[in-house]
Amino acid sequence: MGERIDWRTGETMAFPDRLDLQRQDLSQVYRPQREWIDGRGLLIVIAHFFSGIGAGAWLWSTLYDFPMGQALAIGCVIGLSGVAHMAFLGRWDRFWRMLRRPHQSWISRGIWSIGIFGLAAVASMLPAVRDSAAAPVVLGLSVLAATAILLYEGFVYAASRAIPFWRTRLLPVLYIAYGLRGGAALLLAVAAFGGSGFDVRAVEVIKLWVVVSTAVLILLYLVSSTRSGGAARESVAQLVAGRISPAFYGGTVLAGIVAPIALALSRDALGLPELVLLGAIGLASLVGDFYVKYCIVKAGVYVPLVAAEGVGSPG
Amino acid sequence: MRLGMVIDLKRCIGCYGCQIACKAEHGTRPGTTYARVVKREWGVYPNVKKLSIPVLCMHCAEPPCVEVCPTGASQKRSEDGIVFVESDFCVGCRACVMSCPYGARYFQDEQRDYFDTGENEYEQALYAAHQAGVVEKCDFCRHRLEQGQEPACSANCMCKARIFGDLEDPNSEVSRLIREEGGFQLNPELGTDPSVYYLPPDR
Ligand code: SF4
Numbered sequence A: 001m002g003e004r005i006d007w008r009t010g011e012t013m014a015f016p017d018r019l020d021l022q023r024q025d026l027s028q029v030y031r032p033q034r035e036w037i038d039g040r041g042l043l044i045v046i047a048h049f050f051s052g053i054g055a056g057a058w059l060w061s062t063l064y065d066f067p068m069g070q071a072l073a074i075g076c077v078i079g080l081s082g083v084a085h086m087a088f089l090g091r092w093d094r095f096w097r098m099l100r101r102p103h104q105s106w107i108s109r110g111i112w113s114i115g116i117f118g119l120a121a122v123a124s125m126l127p128a129v130r131d132s133a134a135a136p137v138v139l140g141l142s143v144l145a146a147t148a149i150l151l152y153e154g155f156v157y158a159a160s161r162a163i164p165f166w167r168t169r170l171l172p173v174l175y176i177a178y179g180l181r182g183g184a185a186l187l188l189a190v191a192a193f194g195g196s197g198f199d200v201r202a203v204e205v206i207k208l209w210v211v212v213s214t215a216v217l218i219l220l221y222l223v224s225s226t227r228s229g230g231a232a233r234e235s236v237a238q239l240v241a242g243r244i245s246p247a248f249y250g251g252t253v254l255a256g257i258v259a260p261i262a263l264a265l266s267r268d269a270l271g272l273p274e275l276v277l278l279g280a281i282g283l284a285s286l287v288g289d290f291y292v293k294y295c296i297v298k299a300g301v302y303v304p305l306v307a308a309e310g311v312g313s314p315g
Numbered sequence B: 001m002r003l004g005m006v007i008d009l010k011r012c013i014g015c016y017g018c019q020i021a022c023k024a025e026h027g028t029r030p031g032t033t034y035a036r037v038v039k040r041e042w043g044v045y046p047n048v049k050k051l052s053i054p055v056l057c058m059h060c061a062e063p064p065c066v067e068v069c070p071t072g073a074s075q076k077r078s079e080d081g082i083v084f085v086e087s088d089f090c091v092g093c094r095a096c097v098m099s100c101p102y103g104a105r106y107f108q109d110e111q112r113d114y115f116d117t118g119e120n121e122y123e124q125a126l127y128a129a130h131q132a133g134v135v136e137k138c139d140f141c142r143h144r145l146e147q148g149q150e151p152a153c154s155a156n157c158m159c160k161a162r163i164f165g166d167l168e169d170p171n172s173e174v175s176r177l178i179r180e181e182g183g184f185q186l187n188p189e190l191g192t193d194p195s196v197y198y199l200p201p202d203r
């Protein structure tokens, strides 16, 4: 057991530290994954959240020609996600080595996508490029790279053969949908808090459609996971009725699905100014977008080493 | 040649000798146990059964850890099938930890010591071989194999529950045991084709 100060009482209290948890996990049939969620592991969820909404925001703001949104998208993908990625790595000084195996590893493909996106997106905003004949090519490259970023995140998890809850083609689809809705949510929030030159109404309609469809996707994902064996069932159980249920119901369901729909439906009853309402929808969605990724990653449990009924026929 | 191991669950008495031998051989930090013994119980009193299951890296023929590694740090040797981590290439992304179904990989996060008094000379000497911020795992004691010795865990098992050998040689002891005693792999449905086989406890 380690020790830490309880900030409420000022008392020293014992807490299970990493090794205690590891010991405890090894004795369980369903061992939770911790490396990508606990401690510094949370940074990978944060990194994927920012690169997802950043790539989504780039696609929307390119579609609706919203330079402020484009700048924000670059900040999310290269700035916030980049820093979180680096801080997560055990040896960030060797990060360039992750470019070595794009033919095999989804992480490698993701790093390439982020790099190409950074170069193309920044270049496309430079006046010299914007006014040149190369503009459509550079912009097209940035759009392709942003799409690849949305695509790779889900596949990074789906490539984990040891965690059945993640090992489904539905996960990349869910990540793409959440990236797109997160990008739209970011633009709504920006528009509400002073961003100008952006047609919020156009995105609002799409946004609501995406909120509803992601809700359906999550349901599909959970239902199909219950049919993917014991470990995936355990993950679903932890989400809907176990250790992760507060984050799932509060963050993913309430903030991410119920609140945006309720706010949109009660538009007239609330009588709020249009932009404030849209900003609130955007912010609630962003919270939901973070929590859906947090919950999915946290719910990952490993396939049991030894089946619950034993090895051989222990009786 | 495909190096592998057979673990006889009937012979293992769960003494943790292999786990300690491995730690002594490699001088790993607290929390890192390339070879470990898992204990499982089944049934309800008075009809209960307890089993000790020694585990280690399964040196899978189709290793998912190698497949997902973005740097090429995780590799499989073509000459004998040993899966190992080239620490100098590892960035500590832990994708391999997520894809290993057998809990065989350990991220070297905190550089923790065993004793409050700090590192003793033995620890200082052996810890020097381990980098921080990378993933480590069993490599079937490559350094011992080079000297003609078998891995520390099997060499030190007093019950001869861990038997090391070449799975591709039909006349080796490991091949014979798998064939004649009903050897099986853990989680074969995952398609990893482990090079570590188990013999049933109740044969
Ligand atoms: S047991 Fe795990 S670490 Fe060892 S080869 Fe198989 S997947 Fe890789």
Ligand code: SF4
Binding pocket: B068, B069, B070, B071, B072, B073, B074, B085, B089, B090, B091, B092, B093, B094, B095, B096, B097, B134, B135
């Ligand atoms: S932690 Fe190291 S060995 Fe594992 S996948 Fe990442 S780079 Fe490869």
